[in-house]
Amino acid sequence: MDVVDELTSGLLWVGGAFLLCVVGAILLGLLLCRKTRFGRQFWRLAGPYFKPRRGDRSSWKPLLTALLVLALTVVGVRLDVILSNNNNRLFTSLQELDQPAFWRAIIFFCIAAAVSILLALGSYLIGQLQVIRWRQWTNGQVLTDWLSGTAYHRARYITEPIDNPEQRIQADVDSFTDTSQTLVYGLISAMLGLVSFSIILWGLSGPLQIGGITFPRALIFIVYIYVIVGTVVVIRIGRPLIRLSFLAERLNASYRYSLIRVRDHSEAIALYGGEGVEERGLMNRFSAVIANVWAIVFRNLKFNGTNLVISQIAVILPYIVQAPRFFTRQITLGQFTQSADAFGQVQASLSFFRNAYDTFAAYRATLDRLTGLLDADEEARALPVPLRSSRTAGLEVEGLDVLMPSGEPLILRLDLAVEPGEWLLVRGRSGSGKTTLLRSLAGLWPYVRGVVSRPQGPVIFCSQQPYLPKGALRAAVTYPAPAEEIPDHAVRQALVDVQLGHLTDHLDEIKEWMETLSPGERQRLSFARVLLLQPSLVFFDESTSALDEGMEHVLYSLVRERLPRTTVVSVGHRTSLGALHQRELVLLGRGAWTTGALLV
Numbered sequence: 001m002d003v004v005d006e007l008t009s010g011l012l013w014v015g016g017a018f019l020l021c022v023v024g025a026i027l028l029g030l031l032l033c034r035k036t037r038f039g040r041q042f043w044r045l046a047g048p049y050f051k052p053r054r055g056d057r058s059s060w061k062p063l064l065t066a067l068l069v070l071a072l073t074v075v076g077v078r079l080d081v082i083l084s085n086n087n088n089r090l091f092t093s094l095q096e097l098d099q100p101a102f103w104r105a106i107i108f109f110c111i112a113a114a115v116s117i118l119l120a121l122g123s124y125l126i127g128q129l130q131v132i133r134w135r136q137w138t139n140g141q142v143l144t145d146w147l148s149g150t151a152y153h154r155a156r157y158i159t160e161p162i163d164n165p166e167q168r169i170q171a172d173v174d175s176f177t178d179t180s181q182t183l184v185y186g187l188i189s190a191m192l193g194l195v196s197f198s199i200i201l202w203g204l205s206g207p208l209q210i211g212g213i214t215f216p217r218a219l220i221f222i223v224y225i226y227v228i229v230g231t232v233v234v235i236r237i238g239r240p241l242i243r244l245s246f247l248a249e250r251l252n253a254s255y256r257y258s259l260i261r262v263r264d265h266s267e268a269i270a271l272y273g274g275e276g277v278e279e280r281g282l283m284n285r286f287s288a289v290i291a292n293v294w295a296i297v298f299r300n301l302k303f304n305g306t307n308l309v310i311s312q313i314a315v316i317l318p319y320i321v322q323a324p325r326f327f328t329r330q331i332t333l334g335q336f337t338q339s340a341d342a343f344g345q346v347q348a349s350l351s352f353f354r355n356a357y358d359t360f361a362a363y364r365a366t367l368d369r370l371t372g373l374l375d376a377d378e379e380a381r382a383l384p385v386p387l388r389s390s391r392t393a394g395l396e397v398e399g400l401d402v403l404m405p406s407g408e409p410l411i412l413r414l415d416l417a418v419e420p421g422e423w424l425l426v427r428g429r430s431g432s433g434k435t436t437l438l439r440s441l442a443g444l445w446p447y448v449r450g451v452v453s454r455p456q457g458p459v460i461f462c463s464q465q466p467y468l469p470k471g472a473l474r475a476a477v478t479y480p481a482p483a484e485e486i487p488d489h490a491v492r493q494a495l496v497d498v499q500l501g502h503l504t505d506h507l508d509e510i511k512e513w514m515e516t517l518s519p520g521e522r523q524r525l526s527f528a529r530v531l532l533l534q535p536s537l538v539f540f541d542e543s544t545s546a547l548d549e550g551m552e553h554v555l556y557s558l559v560r561e562r563l564p565r566t567t568v569v570s571v572g573h574r575t576s577l578g579a580l581h582q583r584e585l586v587l588l589g590r591g592a593w594t595t596g597a598l599l600v
């Protein structure tokens with residue numbers, strides 16, 4: 001009878017509580033999104049994932065999974081109540097020496113416990129499924145946003161550049177989805193537990209006499225007053241943890257990045273013998289990490305100490321309050337033990353806010369860092385670029401101003417038309433703005449005004465230190481085109497053409513090629529790319545600086561012979577380059593420039 005009652009009332013309860021939770025979550029969500037900064041930040045990051053789109057059935061999946069996890073959470077709370085009631089029956093049967101009732105309670109416990117185990121495992125699995133999918137989606141969004149419009153590069157020019165975008169993408173996305181899940185379902189479970197066990201506690205609590213005054217339903221009031229006062233105290237003590245955890249992330253990331261820099265520039269540092277300076281710099285950064293760790297330790301001593309005292313008092317408090325009622329036979333042993341159990345559950349539910357405080361502190365820092373990254377991306381994309389049109393087959397520049405970040409002019413009102421197949425050499429003293437002009441033509445330099453027209457086809461920039469991606473050599477040769485798109489014989493031929501034939505046997509070798517190849521070999525490899533990808537326009541920025549004049553001549557002649565329609569703009573100091581180009585642009589400094597013909 002007990003079992004049937006428990007199951008029927010349980011099912012009704014679960015249905016009602018589920019609906020209530022959905023309505024409550026919507027209302028609370030709306031309120032938080034309107035009234036709080038973290039609510040708006042959360043919705044900005046999570047809203048597009050959970051909002052179903054019209055006509056897209058798969059877009060309902062995230063919301064439906066979230067509702068399923070919610071349903072399992074509700075069932076979990078009800079099972080706790082069912083187990084608590086059963087314990088009451090168990091202890092009462094012991095007190096009354098009622099054997100059949102005792103065994104019924106034991107069998108019921110076994111069934112309920114088995115269901116509870118299955119439910120816990122199922123909830124974990126579905127919860128993880130939700131978190132993993134959500135993380136995959138968020139990672140995709142944040143990564144695409146960072147890479148689009150060259151925000152990953154141009155963010156260095158915004159008013160307040162942000163630190164460690166890589167950490168924000170790798171670690172903060174993970175922590176955002178995981179902690180959101182923990183906090184949201186933890187909150188719902190806490191609220192439901194609070195209501196259900198408060199009702200039980202209400203039924204079990206009786207009046208308490210202190211100094212001639214009678215307090216009705218003493219236990220329930222004691223637990224609420226106790227936990228609310230405890231929560232206020234602990235939150236005040238824990239407040240500085242928000243700032244400290246934010247700082248910890250930043251300091252650790254900055255230390256890690258400094259170590260990566262040493263690894264990346266190890267050769268230069270070793271040749272200078274700069275270990276001492278590097279070590280001092282690294283130790284300084286590490287000292288800042290440790291100072292912050294100590295600040296967190298001392299703050300946690302106070303925070304955890306208060307938490308522990310509050311939790312331990314809560315263990316004994318319900319027994320003390322209920323003992324007089326038990327000894328005067330107003331309540332049974334089952335009710336006595338259930339009082340402690342229900343007190344513990346109410347206390348745990350109310351303590352959710354207190355215990356989740358430091359998690360929430362770190363969570364807000366995570367939200368700040370992720371939305372900070374999206375803001376920085378947006379700001380970077382909004383930085384000025386020269387207006388671009390693709391109506392020309394060569395290169396046209398109209399009224400281009402290139403400035404320094406301070407506003408000082410490097411180039412003023414540059415007008416230039418380079419015909420298809422024409423070769424232009426940009427010259428000028430060091431620091432006159434040659435590389436910055438190329439950056440402006442590529443749309444990277446934000447301190448510009450004017451119009452740049454480029455051809456529609458591919459454009460390649462070859463810098464002095466060509467970039468080689470991680471992985472197989474083949475991918476480095478064809479970069480940025482995918483290796484599988486270029487036939488093997490073409491890749492081999494291009495390497496032979498630029499006199500890197502000895503590398504054809506290593507095309508599929510995976511290595512750190514950036515560190516393996518010499519600067520001259522890397523420069524030759526970038527010419528192989530040009531031959532393979534056949535761009536309409538190519539910029540060479542001191543691309544032969546590590547090669548002798550003979551090799552320079554061979555490489556440029558190859559480009560002229562194989563790509564007669566390609567427009568070339570080169571930057572270089574060598575006089576030998578003059579003989580390879582038809583025209584020159586000379587940057588004279590302070591904005592001045594001049595153009596003229598070169599004899600080929």
Ligand SMILES: Nc1ncnc2c1ncn2[C@@H]1O[C@H](COP(=O)(O)OP(=O)(O)OP(=O)(O)O)[C@@H](O)[C@H]1O
Pocket residue numbers: 404405410428429430431432433434435436437
């Ligand atoms: N990110 C930056 N922030 C501030 N100033 C910069 C930045 N990049 C370049 N500059 C400055 O702009 C000026 C032009 O630099 P740029 O690299 O274009 O010169 P360059 O003519 O290519 O020099 P070189 O022949 O030595 O390579 C220099 O004074 C340089 O210090």
